[in-house]
Amino acid sequence: MKVPLLLWLLTSCVLSSRANIRLPKVLSSNMVLQQQSQVKLWGWADPGERISITTSWNQQVYTVTTAGDAGWITTIITPAAGGPYSITLKGKNTIELQNILLGEVWVCSGQSNMEMCGNWGLKDIKAIQPTAYNSNIRFFKIAKTTAAHPQDDVTAQWATCDSAALNTFSAVGYFFGRKLNEQLNVPIGLIDASWGGTAAEVWTPDSIISNNPVLKEAATHILPNGMCPHLAGVAWNAMLAPVTSYTIAGAIWYQGENNTGTAATYRLLFTAMIDAWRNAWHQSFPFYFVQIAPFNYREKNTGALLREAQQQSMQHPNTGMIVTTDITGNVYDVHPANKHDVGYRLANWALGETYHRQGFIYRNPLFKEMMIRKDKVIISFEHAQQGLLIKGDSLTEVFIAGNDRQFYPARATVKNNALVVWSNEVKQPVAVRYAFSNTAIGNLFSKNGLPVAPFRTDHWEVPTK
Template sequence: MKMKKHLLLWLLTCCAISLHANIRLPKVISSNMVLQQQSQVKLWGWAEPGERISITTSWDQQVYAVTTAGDAGWSTAITTPVAGGPFTITLKGRNTIELVNVMAGEVWICSGQSNMEMCGNWGLKDIKAIQPTAYNTNIRCFKIAKATAAYPQEDVTAQWVTCDSAVLNTFSAVGYFFGRKLNEQLHVPIGLIDASWGGTAAEVWTPDSTVKNNPVLKEAATHILPNGMCPHLPGVAWNAMLAPVTNYTIAGVTWYQGENNTSTAAAYRLLFTSMIDAWRSAWHQLLPFYFVQIAPFNYREKNVGALLREAQQQSMQHPNTGMVVTTDITGNVYDVHPTNKHDVGYRLANWALGETYHRKEFVYLYPLYKEMMIKKDKVIISFKNDSQGITIKGDSIAQLFIAGSDREFHPAQATVKNNSLVVWSKEVKQPVAVRYAFSNTAIGNLFGRNGLPVAPFRTDQWEAPTK
């Protein structure tokens, strides 16, 4: 009896060792994935220390060899082909893993809070309309389950799947429409990684060391309070949902977030650009970062939305970034969740097509305030990105105000002359400043002739009261 017990124990131990010795892969390295085309991409995982692993890629029959390190981890770089597929990747060690239906194409992260998270299950009409024809083997989706962690993790809960009507019930609508347009225009497979969580502040997506090592960001983070539905501590979503996939080569990032940082808008530009830099450092790439300016909404505190939008626009001075303006597609300013995700996704895609893929035929540059000149009782406003000029839609301009040195703003009149906006008011004889659509709920009617709305702006730097 005693010998049988020892034999059983030995067999169980052998089984445990055998299981432990097997090659194991993170979830993001799996069948159905999209690898960034024509790149050196990393494959990684775990196995028995000292175990030799061979990796064979079907597109060129190249064999890569790697030996597992003493910490049981291994990684190697492989060369990916031009966009196409499906391909297979075979890994052999003490066990064999065959990854099938692998594509080479363009891979993008889609991240942020609820306006990025919104999906078919939210009742979005633009998703419901597309679902019957949503099946597309050239769009692959990887939705990361919500999780938090105090320290960076090694893996996430997710799986690569082919886009279809069921996937769109839970996958980011903005991300899907972004990827769909890229697929339509580039004619290559698109991989989309959805890491989003409604109600989150940017701090939770930023490595905690980035926040805690900066006095301004550290203090601002104390004002982000728990709401019972999402995390609020710096870095916790980054650690659990993004850090595990930073080895995965991507083309860029789309981002829709900001509503939960309106209470700390003064620090948002520093926070957002620091977050971008931290992501780029983690991926070892100057990642394109295209983001959505938050939509008009009736916040409880005065001007906080306008100030956050201003911080977002200022963030465009950071290299390789771009911003989508949404004032014209908002709809209901009493709903923080605009339902038009189709146009948001396509406008993000236009930024990528124009800047990342150098397809300049796409319209993506929004007219932005450049400078002002005072000429007697009028202010002349000029714009960037207005090569085709600007126009007022309607009989008169909306949400435009002018002030003198007393800082009292009055409704203004305006006309377009030589691609500039000439602004005046009979109430202000000596103008000093102009504001356009600068409030929480303002929806203006000033557009570039390219069809895109002029971003809200102000020419002054006066304190904008929030109480």
């Protein structure tokens, strides 16, 4: 019996489409692959299809056979930074990926302060746009979407850094990548997965939260607001899980504002999220994050407690935190406009810790210990070897208390790289707090120019109502 021509054509098209090698969006022309690494390539084709992969930097041929579920994955070796190169994949069809660079790849994630871009009207982006073109910086901006289960692909494409791309790409991510590119002189690939208004729960695999009673209960306090997701794991499933096979150098994170109401459990949540990311990527990559800036939150002290939880999270391996108490002059705007200092400070962490470059100051002074000498308290700090300085006539936002736990405004002076604090109202001091409130903008700095992180020496219950 003769097969009708139309049916034959339809059948041929179906067979042809099923036979084609397919790749996830993150594996495409213009991408940046992590240099000097074992990099994964993966995709889909007909079960049993044999695929050959040729890399132009050494003409080496790799082969892989598609599994029964139509998926395939293999590993290639990348040399030192360079390019542009190409990768050719041949099976029943041929795909040639072109204009590929080898360099350093970083994920940029979080909520609105990470998402902010040229379209938000940022002056520091508008100023740089006329000269922004840089073929050695590439962006992969992942579209906002959610899913109940981990997905295998995202909506995004690799783009070269230029004035148009900066309209939609993370400003913090750009300034971070720009400094790395300038200092390391290698291509930089940046993956932007950010969404304003999101809590950390939505970026954490749901299994992490549902299997922990403390986190599960805290997640019930993250309520929908109509502008962003609130269910655990849904942004992770759709925006990050699909790219976890893509080898990266590390991650930067700017988030926390939407978790101030659950500050008491944020450290547990945040460090569990970091571990979940590293487990999914099968990499113990560095994770550098931003301490949230001063802002007039609705509930008293919740911002201070969230910042404290962030600082405590630095005890987690291979993490680092930058302080931002000095970058906002408006505590009624949760979005500080200064994004270049945030990006550069994060880059300094990476340059100093990840890339072991000398001369970059990146560690903010942190409270170390206190000693009581009669009616005075002497505060010492980590990372203040070059000394401290007070910007202005006197130290602001410093308070002292006795056993009655009543805090009074205090006076302070710098002496021998330590802070001496006292008040005529407190003859027998037991505790000191500095910049420990939602809106406090401190004026104590290292002589290297970095602000001292907010701190308290007590462990008393902090009122939030």
